[in-house]
Amino acid sequence: MANIAAKRIKREFKEVMKSEEVAGGDIKLELVNDCWTELQGEISGPPDTPYEGGTFLLEIKVPETYPFNPPKIRFMTKIWHPNVSSATGAICLDILKDQWAAALTLRTVLLSIQALLSAAEPNDPQDAVVAKQYKENHELFEMTAKHWTNIYAGGPTCICEFNQKVQRIQDMGIDEHQARVALSTYDWELERATEQLFC
Amino acid sequence: MGNNIEDDVIDLTSSFTLVDQRGLANVIIDLVSEDSFNSSLQTKCVAKKHSQALTACIEKNSSGSQKKEEPRILKKFGDCPICMEELGKCPMSSTNCGHVFCSNCLEQSLKFEKRCPTCRKYLKGKLAYHPLYLSSD
Incomplete structure (x- = not known):
């Protein structure tokens, strides 16, 4: 794995662990392997949505070219949502595609996915x-x-x-x-x- | 005590007038000479309390500004949004939209996409970014 990718994921991991959202149980991040290329995210279903009270697991794959290219993220927990494939868990979210910016982090991405659960975009569907x-x-x-x-x-x-x-x-x-x-x-x-x- | 004069503006550079809202006559107090404080016991107490508070305030301000001058605090610029290392350790650059990165990180990012890594502003040409130089001590 490229030096900058591994270094950044390590820094991000530390910072996520210290974040308010982790303390509040909104998001979680776990390592899947030792070489920092795969992680598992967890988000809680936002209040006042059909997802409230649920816990959703996400598969996070970090490319060699991170943070210049976005992480590859999909839902591992099956979910019924217009912007997530009910079959594969693939997510339709602009910042995971052409709107990615290197200053975005796993923390901000997890929070954006959580926000997507509160505000679906049915006119730009994945399912x-x-x-x-x-x-x-x-x-x-x-x-x-x-x-x-x-x-x-x-x-x-x-x-x-x-x-x-x-x-x-x-x-x-x-x-x-x-x-x-x-x-x-x-x-x-x-x-x-x-x-x-x-x- | 002294609650009734909270809204009054007192000019400490010259003599000032205290207005007692409970109907006492206006009293002129000269802070330079102690004599005029004798005019009313109550007014004297209020004025003393005020000057004490003012001294406390000045002391607090001066100790606060001393703290700000500690060099370590001044030298922190935050982290590069790309490598997340502390800014200033490596040469830095700013985009023309004002976002600051390590020069290396920014140049690497622009090879992937000609946009600002923070705000995604389109960056093209020689004026897209420039180095930042900080004066050392």
Whole structure:
């Protein structure tokens, strides 16, 4: 790893550990390997959002050319959000792409991702299905996002109706997550979700 | 005691007038000669208290400015936003938008993208950045 990249990540790591946000439990940063190329981030779901009470893990890969190129970050915790792929966890955020600036840090990036959870950009989506639901059936979007937060991120709101529907499809021999994706995609209509899974 | 004169402006360079809001006559006190303090016991106390407070204030200010002159504090410029090392240890440069980096860090960054590493202002040409020289002691 290039000297400046490793040196900077070490400095950043120290500073994140001293930050208010770490003390307040808003963000966390952990080392995955000894050569400072891979880290694991953690953000808490912001208050007054469907993600409240959830804890979301992020995979952070630091390129050789850091900080001149952005870190590669994706959600490891499954999340229902217009700007995050529900399949891969890929994030659509300008500062992780063409708007990156070398003065940005892992701390500011984690805080920006947390802010993205409070303020989605449905017109610049990463997941078109989620963005469509966000715009056309917002109440159902919020319920689905809360349900995913409960199941995958340890969120507090259990939506029994959704759990029962997932179980119904599981009983037909379908994998739990696959069932949840189909139901979420088809606005929790059991018939349409089943149809899509068996066609 | 003395609460009633808080809003009064007192000119200590010459004699001044104290207005007692509870109806006592205006008293002129000359701070240079002690004699005029005898006119009213109450006014005397107030004036003394004031001059004590003023002395305390002057002392506080002078000790504060002494602290600021410690060389270590003056020499800190913060860290380079790119390498996060303390600025001033290596040659420094400023962009024309006013952001300061180690010269090496800035030059390396501009090879990747011709924008300011802090504010993303487009930087092109010879005037995009310039070295900064600090006078040493």
